[in-house]
Amino acid sequence: xxxxxxxxxxxxxLALVLIxxxxxxxxxxxxxxxxxxxxxxxCTVYLIDQGETDYYSTYVSPGSSTLFVNLDWFIPxxxxxxxxxxxxxSTYANYHDxxxxxxxxxxxxxxxxxxxxGTWHFQVYGxxxxxxxxxxxxxxxx
Ligand SMILES: [Ca+2]
Numbered sequence: 223x224x225x226x227x228x229x230x231x232x233x234x235x236l237a238l239v240l241i242x243x244x245x246x247x248x249x250x251x252x253x254x255x256x257x258x259x260x261x262x263x264x265c266t267v268y269l270i271d272q273g274e275t276d277y278y279s280t281y282v283s284p285g286s287s288t289l290f291v292n293l294d295w296f297i298p299x300x301x302x303x304x305x306x307x308x309x310x311x312s313t314y315a316n317y318h319d320x321x322x323x324x325x326x327x328x329x330x331x332x333x334x335x336x337x338x339x340g341t342w343h344f345q346v347y348g349x350x351x352x353x354x355x356x357x358x359x360x361x362x363x364x
Contacts, residue, residue, distance in 0.1 A: 267358050270295075270302065270348040278344040280361040282309070282337045288364045289337035293330040293346060295357035301350035302357060304330045309340025318349075337363075 270276055282289055293304045298319065306314040314334070319326045346359055 266360060267356055268346075269354050269356050270346060270351060271354050272348050272351040274348045274351075276346045276359075278346070278359060278361075280342050280344070280363065282339055282342055282363050284339040286337055286339070286363050287335065288362075289334040289342060290362040290364070291330075291332040291334070291344065292361070293357060293359050295328045295355050297355065298326045298328045300328070300348075300352065300355045302328075302330075302355070303347045303349050304332070305345040305347065306332065306334075307343040307345070308338050309342060310338060314342075 268276060280289070291304065291306065293302065295302050301319060303316060303318055305316045308314045315321075315332065317330050317332065319328065319330060322330060322332060342361075344359070344361070346357065348355065
């Protein structure tokens with residue numbers, strides 16, 4: 223097979239992978255997260271650019287035992303940060319990749335025990351993003 227044909231096939235395969243991958247990324251992340259079950263929100267995939275901030279919020283009802291926050295962006299060479307703000311408005315944390323798990327693995331997972339009741343706010347920040355990065359973000363309250 224000549225180079226032209228090979229390139230064309232490669233481009234086709236790449237296009238297919240790009241079309242299909244967000245769905246796969248979502249479902250596989252869901253399966254491997256080992257998060258408390260029952261929140262479809264954990265699978266949602268978003269996009270972020272350098273210097274951009276995306277805002278999310280989750281309501282935590284009184285008496286909840288755990289607020290689980292999950293951020294995955296798949297490519298450790300890129301840097302996203304996760305800021306968590308409690309319902310009373312104070313900054314609970316501002317995490318970089320390695321802060322919680324000691325690994326630069328494009329995964330930030332936070333478990334907050336006995337979370338304050340009310341609306342928690344989250345800010346995903348594109349600290350070092352070359353081109354647009356997709357990421358999965360979700361929360362689970364139990
Ligand atoms: Ca990490």
